[in-house]
Amino acid sequence: MTVAPKREDYDVVVIGAGPAGLAAAATSAEAGLSTLLLDENIGPGGQVFRAIASTPVTERNQLGADYWVGADLVQALRASNAEVIHRATVWSLDRNLEIAVSVGGASAFVKAKRVILATGALERPFPIPGWTLPGVMTAGAAQTMLKSSALVPDRRTVIAGQGPLLWLLAAQILRLGGRIDRILDTTERGNYFAALPHAFAFLASPYFRKGLSMMREVKAKVQVVSGVTELAASGDGQLAGVSYVAGGKRETIPADLLLLHQGVVPNVNLAMAAGVDHRWDDLQLCWSPVLDASGNSSVAGIAIAGDGAGIGGASAAVVRGRIAARAAAEALAPAAAAKLPALATLRSDLAKAERGRTFLDTLFRPAPQFRIPAGDTIVCRCEEVTAKDILDAVAIGATGPNQLKAYRRTGMGPCQGRLCGLTVTELMAQARAKTPQEIGYYRLRAPVKPITLAELAAVPKSEDDIKAVVRG
């Protein structure tokens, strides 16, 4: 059963029940603040701990020990007084901390004294020729099916890209008896050298041991091609083959399923629509919100925790969630905040959790040719705009993503730029010899997720309407 929020006002509203949101809501409630956790999924966990309370996968080592950490977080939340609503889509947040949320086909408005955004990450677009063909999907989508329904690929499957999640997914698929024909690793050779100076911190991090054993496990069972410098999907209305270049040699292999992944980036849509300032992150190659050490954004009362604050991984997300909730408690209930874990302790936990991150970011920095497409490759899937279309618009005067809308409808479809925004910024920056920061990003608008006209029409009347009726 889905229920609307019980109140109209809360001390703290947390948006997203992944690692950061779970930790933030539990901490906030522990401090005695009236806390509402709104989450879009059917259960807690976000992407990392997806279906943590409901997965049909019971053998623990198949999903890995890290996955089951989520169960403790869920337990802590359930033991608290936080109000939790799942299948709740927040579609608007503004600088007055008014939140519009859709639950069970009806929208409600709530107001918060503090908002903690824990909207997590999205997969980075991977715009190669043919990436819009049926049969090509993101690794994240494959992982969602695996975690929530134990579904794994059984047809000819190719995984292409790079990053820790790619290896994790490959291991999970294999453990559940799925099929992988080949892995095409697009990590640039030069990245290994660039990452070397950061290797010491990485060696001391938990990523190192786990990552290495996972890669070993996968490589024992699947042919891995490294140093892939070109990649294209082909087929007539359906994926039929994947062609690639590695070591200067081109090869085409038949495939029914291509899973693409080149890392994750902050999911910024709700924060940007609320007016939060963001900056281009040159290392992670994405937009990250401008935050202080407690996660507070440029909009008073809005804090951001988890990967939405800049990619840091699940362990860091948990700590960032606690830090943001602690800051909210300090502002709203200082006496209660004093009983929470000390800020110094949390900061040192965070430093530990973030160890090795620079190494990973440097090693898995996606190569330019996989971020900035050329020619007929589709950039904006909603409106079918190609890289060449965008370059043509730049040539006759389009200066940035918002100006581009006057030429092409990029970013104006239902995805609101989630699948093309970074590509458009980087493509225009390259074409105009500017930095992505100078080029900027789409101005994002509510509703950040579409709602039906019928649902909006059913929103309770405003006082003005009632007065208008009375006036007749």
Place this chain on the structure above:
Amino acid sequence: MTKNVDAIVVGGGIHGCSTALHLCLAGLKPVLIEKDYAGRHASGVNAGGVRQLARHIPEIPLSIRSMGIWEKISDLVDDDCSFENYGQVLVAENEEELAVCRARVAELNTLGFTHEELIDATELRRLVPAVAETCPGGVVSRRDGAANPAQTTTAFRRKAEQLGAIVREGVAASNIRQSEGLWHVDVGAESFAAPVLVNAAGAWAGTIAATLGEPVPVETVAPMLMITSRVPHFIDPVVILRGRKLSFKQFKNGTVLIGGGHLATPYQDRNETVLDWKSLATSARTVFELFPVMRDATIVRAWAGIEAKMKDDIPVFGPSSRHKGLYHQFGFSLHGFQLGPGAGAVMAELIVNGGTQTRIGDLGIDRFYSPTL
């Protein structure tokens, strides 16, 4: 160093861009100064209505002049601006509203204007098949239509620059002053001087006018719009309601734009607006009631553009009442987009010829200072 030009146009909306373009066509060299980028505010994000229908009488001659330009818009700016003219229809939802429509059309006819035509229920249903059966008629202006506002403003800006206008975007005009018969304006480290200054700064124009000693009753407003996902084609003309705040337009790609003048809260200094969803819900309810075909559509995006609204809802257009060489072109009060092409042409005539054949006398800034007020 100061650069001398023929005219300084402050504001890169449809009006500033159109005036700059028409000054170029008249052989002058203007500079166009825009603090953000051309079309950043109301001119680029309005509903795109190209409408003579239901206008205030003092601005009808300017609107008619503009319509003539719209019909040949490609010739002027080398861009079709996505202009289409399937007419605009004002719907009366009951007999009382239809009576108001009848009186309005009769009044216009007396004044010699024939662009508005009274229609009965049958003709209304022919033009707008999806409208609720209870509506008894309305008014149509058959040459009206709509265009893409961002595309249009961008096209005017681009053409003006091609014809020799200097365009400065991203830095606000500052330190506006007059000395020895010339207007001086700073743009960052640059400085421009010209005998003519056009104040076309939209929501920011009232401040400029006041600074130059001509305060006017103006407020900053942000009318809200929302757009739906694609739905099957069901309507050609733009539809507006007589009695309720609603305008409605389906584009070629199937998306439907819903507007009508409900206001967001503008935060002008930050270039931001905060939407009022409860008012947008009122628009959604009206569409829901009148167009059952729309009930399953989804709202994809909503926004509001910042602009100036005059107390009497008609623009300030024409020469200053105080300063030689100063011209005002602002305060279009939620209905300036259609007027843009014509207003630029007329403004260029005022500047170059010292007069125009188009009747604009009631729009002058001096209306706020006349002793009869």
